[in-house]
Amino acid sequence: MYDIFAKIALSKIEEAINNGEFDDLPGEGKPVNLDYLVSIPPEMRAAYTVLKNSGVVPEEVHLLKQISELRKQLSACPEGESKNQLTKKLMDTEVKYKLMLETTRRKKR
Incomplete structure (x- = not known):
């Protein structure tokens, strides 16, 4: 089934x-900038790309x-209270x- 659609495309x-x-x-x-895909799990990249192209950001x-x-x-x-707060956040x-x-x-299961 996939082969038919791939051939048509x-x-x-x-x-x-x-x-x-x-x-x-x-x-x-x-060049196309695909840096945003690096932090997205591989199984979710296609869905995120479609959403991004549609103007929707999950x-x-x-x-x-x-x-x-x-x-x-x-x-x-620098070390201190602000660093501790950032670490917690x-x-x-x-x-x-x-x-x-x-x-x-x-x-998905």
Whole structure:
């Protein structure tokens, strides 16, 4: 079943290329930035890409951005009370993210 759809899709893509429909598109010849996919589990990347292209950002992505930002702040923060607060906030955010992932995985079963 998949092979049929893959062949149809490839046929349509080749037809569009031959008709020049992909010529002069914005960003032509520039590398595609896929850095945002690094922190997303492989089994969820396709779904996140579709959501991102639709303008919808899941809560998990917001949490990943928060985690990344908190890690940057921690690395630049001197020892002391503020570093302890940042560490606690980072741990809380990571736990929340992991719980969301686990909930999603259980729903898929």
